[in-house]
Amino acid sequence: MPAYDAILIVSFGGPEGPDEVMPFLENVLRGKPVPRERMLEVAEHYQHFGGVSPINEQNRQLIAALETELAANGPQLPIYWGNRNWRPLLPETLAQMGRDGVNRALAFFTSAFSSYSGCRQYRENIAVARDEVGSSAPEVDKLRVFYNHPGFIEPMVESLAACLAKVPSAQRATVNVLFTAHSIPLSMAANCRYEVQLAEACRLVAAGAGLATDQWELVYQSRSGSPHQPWLEPDVCDRIRSLQAAGSLHDLIIVPIGFISDHMEVLFDLDTEARQLCEQLDVRMQRAATVGVHPRFIRMIRELIVERIDGAAERPALGSLGASHDVCPADCCLYAPQRPASGG
Structure with a gap:
């Protein structure tokens, strides 16, 4: 080495x-x-x-x-x-x-x-x-x-569990949990393992915190591209609205699993916009902490x-997907970003 x-x-x-x-x-x-x-x-x-x-x-x-x-x-x-x-x-x-x-x-x-x-x-x-x-x-x-290393999953479990502990025990089985990550274009998602890895990390954290499978889901936030380009959905605020309209949303925990610190996408998109929406809809919202330090x-x-x-043979990783590679293959996460037309 x-x-x-x-x-x-x-x-x-x-x-x-x-x-x-x-x-x-x-x-x-x-x-x-x-x-x-x-x-x-x-x-x-x-x-x-x-x-x-x-x-x-x-x-x-x-x-x-x-x-x-x-x-x-x-x-x-x-x-x-x-x-x-x-x-x-x-x-x-x-x-x-x-x-x-x-x-x-x-x-x-x-x-x-x-x-x-x-x-x-x-x-x-x-x-x-x-x-x-x-x-x-x-x-x-x-x-x-x-994404599946114990050192990432365990603090996220701890963060989610701390939020669950604040929900009255009689209501804990009906609390909704939305895991969020930054949305990306579908054309970018098609040639990487972003969605697969996110789903696995969510599953590991949800299981570690003792959630039922119907209590949580993965949603997305912070899209910034052209409205004509499809990105990963559903958007977190759109999902909050649809759950509330269905009458199934009272207590909500948002877990920003796609972020390792509380930067702008967390502070504005979740702590400001999503929280204001929940207040308007009379939904009790908590936002779980990121891993930070x-x-x-x-x-x-x-x-x-x-x-x-x-060059250790033992490479800790939870779940069934195993540890990711050290050296990325030549075609790993390839993406040809759409560029605006030139001229005029």
């Missing part, structure tokens, strides 16, 4: 002030068929929180927790951080790593599931950044996805690092 001399945390990035919102969104949406009015709508979501996305600060907290974990238990490796869409950007980070003499790094992506936007695109971003930096850029290998989750990251360095 190759020697590694650094860890690279790879994430999405987010604005940290009102003046950064539009440049950030222009980075995110460059070349994508998203109407400008939708971009302005999303910009308003950020301005609702002072123009600051919590994702960067949450990544700082994750890095600090992982530094403590590695200092106590090894391996003794420095941690770097690079984003796709906002500072610190990947080319800047890889250039610094090169100056520091890093030759080979292991990358942890802040996404538990396989998809183009959650995995392959990050690998493409790293490749582009390495080309930009040149010969001094380190090689980067990614850690496997962790839960000690078991941080320990999982270390376990993934050690597993890869040691």
Whole structure:
């Protein structure tokens, strides 16, 4: 196995002030068929929180927790951080790593599931950044996805169980649970295991919390594409409305299983929009916590690092799907994004 001399945390990035919102969104949406009015709508979501996305600060907290974990238990490796869409950007980070003499790094992506936007695109971003930096850029290998790792599932079970405990015992058997994840285009979902992995993670968490099979389902949120392009459904708010209209919704727990921290899609789409809808419909809603910097989750990251360095045969994974691959096949999560027509 190759020697590694650094860890690279790879994430999405987010604005940290009102003046950064539009440049950030222009980075995110460059070349994508998203109407400008939708971009302005999303910009308003950020301005609702002072123009600051919590994702960067949450990544700082994750890095600090992982530094403590590695200092106590090894391996003794420095941690770097690079984003796709906002500072610190990947080319800047890889250039610094090169100056520091890093030759080979292991990358942890802040996404538990396989998809183009959650995995392959990050690998493409790293490749582009390495080309930009040149010969001094380190090689980067990614850690496997962790959607069914005990270190991800166990904190999510704990989070859901904490919400269930707040429901009166006489009503617990009738509470509805909606697991949510970021919607993606159907054309993207067709060539990855995103839906399969999400369904398995939901099943594992629901079973761990003792839910009946008819108490929970997977829904989606935060779609941003053209209204003419089909995306994964149902939308979380649409599903809340249909359940309430059917007279079967009184207590609701939303579990944002597709996210590892409480960033903008969680704070606005769930804690703001979905909560306001539930208040209008007289539905008692709770939102389960994401894994964040839960000690078991941080320990999982270390376990993934050690597993890869040691070439360990034992690769923890719950359920029947087994551990995901370390090295992605050439056609893994392939996607040809639809681009707006040029001309005129």
